[in-house]
Amino acid sequence: MITNLKFDQNGLIPAVVQDAETGRVLMLAYMNEESLKKTVETGETWFFSRSRNELWHKGATSGHIQKVRRIDFDCDKDALLVQVEQTGVACHTGAATCFYQSLSGAENLDIGNFLPELERIIAERKV
Amino acid sequence: MITNLKFDQNGLIPAVVQDAETGRVLMLAYMNEESLKKTVETGETWFFSRSRNELWHKGATSGHIQKVRRIDFDCDKDALLVQVEQTGVACHTGAATCFYQSLSGAENLDIGNFLPELERIIAERKV
Numbered sequence: 635m636i637t638n639l640k641f642d643q644n645g646l647i648p649a650v651v652q653d654a655e656t657g658r659v660l661m662l663a664y665m666n667e668e669s670l671k672k673t674v675e676t677g678e679t680w681f682f683s684r685s686r687n688e689l690w691h692k693g694a695t696s697g698h699i700q701k702v703r704r705i706d707f708d709c710d711k712d713a714l715l716v717q718v719e720q721t722g723v724a725c726h727t728g729a730a731t732c733f734y735q736s737l738s739g740a741e742n743l744d745i746g747n748f749l750p751e752l753e754r755i756i757a758e759r760k761v
Numbered sequence: 762m763i764t765n766l767k768f769d770q771n772g773l774i775p776a777v778v779q780d781a782e783t784g785r786v787l788m789l790a791y792m793n794e795e796s797l798k799k800t801v802e803t804g805e806t807w808f809f810s811r812s813r814n815e816l817w818h819k820g821a822t823s824g825h826i827q828k829v830r831r832i833d834f835d836c837d838k839d840a841l842l843v844q845v846e847q848t849g850v851a852c853h854t855g856a857a858t859c860f861y862q863s864l865s866g867a868e869n870l871d872i873g874n875f876l877p878e879l880e881r882i883i884a885e886r887k888v
Contacts, residue, residue: 658784662835704863708859709852729836733834735834737832737841
């Protein structure tokens with residue numbers, strides 16, 4: 635199954651991780667073939683850390699594991715979408731998602747987003 | 762605003778594009794600084810095509826533009842999350858999202874996903 639995917643020159647493929655319940659995008663991380671195999675075999679996310687140059691079982695130290703619900707790949711076969719049940723928070727900073735900072739200069743684009751934002755806040759407070 | 766972001770050795774940053782209404786992840790594409798500036802300035806997505814080595818205004822030929830609602834960046838400042846209003850479909854294949862293929866061997870992980878899937882199908886048929 636994995637051989638059809640296109641890993642880059644470093645043997646990596648980007649994986650978008652999305653909360654299967656809320657639809658919130660939690661993080662973008664990278665997998666190599668071994669971490670993808672471990673993810674499928676164990677049903678929990680494993681990534682390859684580019685900074686530490688090693689396999690990384692998400693939540694191994696924090697307890698904030700991600701139980702995998704589904705994995706899809708894109709039309710170019712060079713990106714993954716991993717839907718998960720997140721235990722605790724996704725970000726090492728303690729934020730619910732790694733995407734917690736809005737691009738300065740792009741705030742003027744942030745229109746009509748009040749309800750999704752409110753849903754996010756409620757979803758966070760449920761945890 | 763853009764100088765704080767970490768572009769890779771090729772001057773690119775990955776951008777996860779998400780439908781602001783449905784929460785569905787539509788595609789993963791890459792921006793360079795110029796395409797990000799154009800995205801913010803015009804309020805529509807611009808990417809950098811790695812295969813064609815040129816700026817690419819999403820929807821310029823298909824009409825399937827993406828109106829930008831919001832741009833966030835992650836804790837490492839090396840990934841973007843772009844929430845959009847998608848006109849038509851996101852994928853050049855005609856699919857609603859580029860992530861329309863499930864990883865073979867990972868189907869056994871696909872549990873409890875019936876309702877979100879149904880919502881997706883309904884959302885697609887609305888278009």
